Amino acid sequence: MNGSPRTTPALEVRGLEVDFVQYERGLRRRTVPALTGMGLTAAAGELVAVVGASGAGKSLLAHAVLGLLPPNAVERGAVLHDGAELDAAGRRRLAGRDTVLIPQSVTFLNPLGTVGQHVRRAARIAGHADPDAVAVEALGRRGLGREVMRQYPHELSGGMARRVLVAMATMGRPRLIIADEPTTGLPSASVLSTLRELRENANAGCAVVLVTHALEAALRVADRIVICRDGATVGTAEPTAFHGDGNGLAPYPRALWQALPRNGFRVPVGT
Amino acid sequence: MAHHRRCHGLAVDLLTRTTPFARAAASRVLRLVLLLAAVAGASFALMVNSPIDPVDAYVGADIAAVGPEQRALIADRWGLGEPPLERFAAWSSHVARGDLGQSMTFNQPVSDVIAERFLASLALMATAWVLSGLLGFVFGVVAGVWHGRSADRLITWWAYTLASAPTFWVGLLLLYVFSVSLGWTPVCCAAPVGVLTDEVTLLDRLHHLVLPALTLSIVGVAPVVLHTRHAVVQALDSDHVTFARALGESRAGVVVHHVLRNAAAPAVLLQFASLGELFGGAVLAEQVFSYPGLGAATTAAALGQDVPLLLGIALFTTVFVYVGNQVGDIAHALLDPRVPEDRR
Amino acid sequence: MTVVTAVAERRGWLVDRRRRTLAYLGISLAVMTGVFVAGGLAADVAQTTSLPERNLPPSPAHWFGTDWLGRDVLARVLAGLRVSLVVGTTAVLLSASIAVLLACAAGVFGGAVDRIVSWLIDLFLALPHLVLLILLAFALGGGTEAVVLAVGLTHWPTLTRVLRGRAREVIASDYVAVSRQLGRSRTWITRHHLVGHLSGHLLVGAVLVFPHAVLHEAALSFLGLGIDPAEPSIGVLLAESMRHLTAGAWWLAVLPGLCLLVVVKLVDTIGHDVRALLDPRSRQL
Numbered sequence: 001m002n003g004s005p006r007t008t009p010a011l012e013v014r015g016l017e018v019d020f021v022q023y024e025r026g027l028r029r030r031t032v033p034a035l036t037g038m039g040l041t042a043a044a045g046e047l048v049a050v051v052g053a054s055g056a057g058k059s060l061l062a063h064a065v066l067g068l069l070p071p072n073a074v075e076r077g078a079v080l081h082d083g084a085e086l087d088a089a090g091r092r093r094l095a096g097r098d099t100v101l102i103p104q105s106v107t108f109l110n111p112l113g114t115v116g117q118h119v120r121r122a123a124r125i126a127g128h129a130d131p132d133a134v135a136v137e138a139l140g141r142r143g144l145g146r147e148v149m150r151q152y153p154h155e156l157s158g159g160m161a162r163r164v165l166v167a168m169a170t171m172g173r174p175r176l177i178i179a180d181e182p183t184t185g186l187p188s189a190s191v192l193s194t195l196r197e198l199r200e201n202a203n204a205g206c207a208v209v210l211v212t213h214a215l216e217a218a219l220r221v222a223d224r225i226v227i228c229r230d231g232a233t234v235g236t237a238e239p240t241a242f243h244g245d246g247n248g249l250a251p252y253p254r255a256l257w258q259a260l261p262r263n264g265f266r267v268p269v270g271t
Numbered sequence: 272m273a274h275h276r277r278c279h280g281l282a283v284d285l286l287t288r289t290t291p292f293a294r295a296a297a298s299r300v301l302r303l304v305l306l307l308a309a310v311a312g313a314s315f316a317l318m319v320n321s322p323i324d325p326v327d328a329y330v331g332a333d334i335a336a337v338g339p340e341q342r343a344l345i346a347d348r349w350g351l352g353e354p355p356l357e358r359f360a361a362w363s364s365h366v367a368r369g370d371l372g373q374s375m376t377f378n379q380p381v382s383d384v385i386a387e388r389f390l391a392s393l394a395l396m397a398t399a400w401v402l403s404g405l406l407g408f409v410f411g412v413v414a415g416v417w418h419g420r421s422a423d424r425l426i427t428w429w430a431y432t433l434a435s436a437p438t439f440w441v442g443l444l445l446l447y448v449f450s451v452s453l454g455w456t457p458v459c460c461a462a463p464v465g466v467l468t469d470e471v472t473l474l475d476r477l478h479h480l481v482l483p484a485l486t487l488s489i490v491g492v493a494p495v496v497l498h499t500r501h502a503v504v505q506a507l508d509s510d511h512v513t514f515a516r517a518l519g520e521s522r523a524g525v526v527v528h529h530v531l532r533n534a535a536a537p538a539v540l541l542q543f544a545s546l547g548e549l550f551g552g553a554v555l556a557e558q559v560f561s562y563p564g565l566g567a568a569t570t571a572a573a574l575g576q577d578v579p580l581l582l583g584i585a586l587f588t589t590v591f592v593y594v595g596n597q598v599g600d601i602a603h604a605l606l607d608p609r610v611p612e613d614r615r
Numbered sequence: 616m617t618v619v620t621a622v623a624e625r626r627g628w629l630v631d632r633r634r635r636t637l638a639y640l641g642i643s644l645a646v647m648t649g650v651f652v653a654g655g656l657a658a659d660v661a662q663t664t665s666l667p668e669r670n671l672p673p674s675p676a677h678w679f680g681t682d683w684l685g686r687d688v689l690a691r692v693l694a695g696l697r698v699s700l701v702v703g704t705t706a707v708l709l710s711a712s713i714a715v716l717l718a719c720a721a722g723v724f725g726g727a728v729d730r731i732v733s734w735l736i737d738l739f740l741a742l743p744h745l746v747l748l749i750l751l752a753f754a755l756g757g758g759t760e761a762v763v764l765a766v767g768l769t770h771w772p773t774l775t776r777v778l779r780g781r782a783r784e785v786i787a788s789d790y791v792a793v794s795r796q797l798g799r800s801r802t803w804i805t806r807h808h809l810v811g812h813l814s815g816h817l818l819v820g821a822v823l824v825f826p827h828a829v830l831h832e833a834a835l836s837f838l839g840l841g842i843d844p845a846e847p848s849i850g851v852l853l854a855e856s857m858r859h860l861t862a863g864a865w866w867l868a869v870l871p872g873l874c875l876l877v878v879v880k881l882v883d884t885i886g887h888d889v890r891a892l893l894d895p896r897s898r899q900l
Contacts, residue, residue: 066517070508096519110525111609112532121528125519152608168518280839431887435880437830439837439870440853447865458861553744555834559857570838573749585750585821587674 008083009041010176010207011065016077018060018069031074034060037232042209044175047202049210049218050229051256058211059104061228062180065209066101067091077252081176096125100174102182106161109153115139115164116149119171126171138167155204159190166197175200178209183217194219215242215256303593307441307586311363314585319355319577366586372579376571381583384568389587391461392557392564394480396549399487404542408494411499412534416502416526426496434493438552442486442559456482459561483556490552491545498541502534536606543599547592622663634889643881647700650878657690663845670859673866679848680866681857691847692871696878698848702763703882706828709767711749711821714774715872719809722782723801732779739772748831752840762841766828774820779812785812799801815893826879 067088123131277401554566572580604610665685679688755761835841836850856867
């Protein structure tokens with residue numbers, strides 16, 4: 001696999017911290033830390049998997065990279081695109097052109113719009129001259145026929161919705177793809193095809209960040225695994241290190257590895 | 272189910288839809304009939320137990336000139352001697368046949384009074400309904416899109432203030448400013464005084480309609496603004512807007528493709544559900560401008576102790592409010608594909 | 616460089632929202648108490664006629680001017696607002712009591728009781744509210760008591776609907792199921808689980824009944840179907856003003872209505888502020 005990142009990575013996140021300002025019952029203000037130190041790099045042609053348990057702050061990292069955090073979020077640290085540090089507004093300007101997000105569920109589609117309206121709109125934003133033809137082609141490539149164009153999000157299966165989201169997100173020529181849990185809840189055949197498509201994007205020169213809690217799936221396609229836990233990244237490992245008992249791994253990744261079904265659900269003492 | 276329907280042709284479409292549609296329509300009508308029966312019973316009970324003596328009310332100022340025999344005669348003709356249940360049975364069997372009785376105030380059959388007066392009110396209410404709906408939606412969208420900013424604070428403050436303003440007071444203010452001070456609009460009525468009915472032009476009617484309609488619109492705007500604003504803020508906060516922005520959708524694009532339609536469904540529902548409020552407003556506006564609609568007739572019936580007309584208006588407005596709610600449901604279902612098909 | 620989203624800082628004034636709300640609450644209550652007391656003191660002046668001082672516009676001697684009988688409009692407005700406060704408070708107490716009783720009954724007993732409660736709500740909402748009020752005021756024989764009763768007896772349905780929904784949620788919850796398993800009675804469950812969970816909604820809902828009730832009383836009185844026209848109430852004042860508006864006596868209409876608007880908005884704002892204080896959804900701002 002491609003293991004030689006160029007000198008300026010397409011994406012670099014350094015010490016990213018995010019707090020949320022919340023109001024309690026009675027309007028006492030308090031600050032809730034959500035991310036406490038995230039770091040990662042992804043170069044062009046590289047697929048980096050961010051792996052961690054639910055609630056480790058992975059989705060938040062994805063949204064922060066695109067500058068899409070809600071207004072009550074306070075952010076510290078640095079996010080660099082092609083070596084240049086950008087504030088949230090600057091990152092949002094890149095969204096949809098250079099950087100795209102593949103979101104995790106059907107709620108990211110407008111419940112009142114048909115699939116056709118969604119995909120055509122995405123094609124138009126990406127600058128295609130004939131959005132309709134492009135939309136039909138993009139859906140067809142993912143095994144969705146013309147009749148799907150007339151369906152509403154609530155009529156789609158989880159797998160169909162995911163393919164629609166992927167079709168929309170990859171309309172342009174993105175240089176950085178962030179996929180947020182793209183395989184959760186999919187049948188295994190769809191998991192494979194989704195992962196393969198991400199790998200092909202990376203092979204074509206894109207930087208791909210795969211956010212997932214499924215370590216095993218990530219190992220199939222990733223060049224590097226970034227482990228995160230409780231809102232912070234705790235280390236990076238090569239996929240090859242995950243074998244046997246995982247002796248070459250740091251304690252937490254090793255625990256994740258050993259907890260997998262094929263490794264016997266072992267929960268090592270002392271982690 | 273739903274995509275199944277869309278795959279087939281029109282013939283199949285009709286076949287599969289007619290039965291549930293007919294069933295839904297039948298159930299709506301049945302519910303209306305039950306509701307009307309309940310309203311009729313309850314209103315009749317209220318009227319029967321009123322301490323106001325209907326004969327006294329009818330006789331009015333001539334009370335001294337009317338002897339006990341004549342009073343007995345009137346009471347007998349109205350069947351007042353019968354026990355309440357039998358009177359209710361007699362009245363409701365008349366109502367079921369479409370005979371609402373005779374209005375004492377207008378000296379006309381109740382159904383004629385209602386039909387005639389409702390047309391006048393309808394012009395007023397329809398204008399106000401459309402105007403307040405459109406204005407309210409636009410202001411609500413503006414407030415929601417710029418929520419937290421000064422435009423939003425101003426619009427929200429203004430809407431809450433309007434919601435606290437008495438309708439008739441707003442009418443009096445407009446009357447003073449536009450009719451008394453500026454002299455732009457007439458002071459009263461639905462047509463110029465002293466002009467024969469068939470000589471009244473459409474322009475005359477519109478001229479007399481402006482202020483009452485404006486009063487109703489101004490007061491009716493507030494709830495639409497507040498609900499639309501809420502729906503817009505909610506839509507902007509949704510996952511699908513996050514994704515649209517991640518795709519590089521502009522602010523205007525987000526509003527057009529993700530906010531307007533999502534906010535329109537609740538606004539339409541609300542506007543249809545507020546026909547009762549609208550009628551209440553019309554009662555007050557018609558009183559301020561002496562506009563001869565059904566609202567003014569309601570006031571006149573209550574002041575003149577015209578029980579048949581009051582009962583007739585109670586039944587009629589029940590139908591009016593019910594139909595509004597049902598049409599609102601259907602419109603909402605057409606705008607929102609998630610509503611199950613049998614409710615369309 | 617550290618990138619800090621400044622939004623939270625920009626909204627710093629919200630930190631004091633709790634304190635602001637409490638201050639606002641205090642001031643509003645003081646204003647309303649003041650109006651209530653002044654309305655009582657002004658009762659006599661409100662009825663004192665002085666023919667030489669007829670139809671005077673606002674002046675230092677008569678801040679709100681005088682009417683066609685030379686009565687002081689400010690005194691009449693204060694007396695009228697006192698009536699509004701009494702009607703509003705009575706309506707709040709009556710409506711809240713009915714709503715709590717019906718909602719708890721629907722939640723605790725469920726089944727047929729719940730269906731009857733829903734049906735009653737639908738029945739009361741079937742007519743335009745003002746038409747219902749007119750029917751009730753008429754049936755109760757008109758006059759002040761009839762209006763107070765009519766207004767108090769018709770403002771519970773919306774509140775009941777909200778409370779009923781909450782009550783059903785609570786009753787369906789796991790902790791109530793546990794209490795049932797432990798053999799607790801319905802009364803115990805109502806007292807220990809239901810009342811606590813409904814109190815917030817009840818408080819907000821009851822406060823928000825007040826503006827509607829006051830406006831409806833004024834409307835009925837304006838139509839001549841409410842408060843005895845001999846008594847000063849805002850509706851009566853405005854109805855009287857109509858005869859003199861065309862002669863240019865604007866102060867008879869503008870000022871009483873404006874004062875009613877201010878009182879109604881004070882209470883309405885209290886309701887919305889308290890809701891914001893209690894509602895967990897307003898946590899994130």
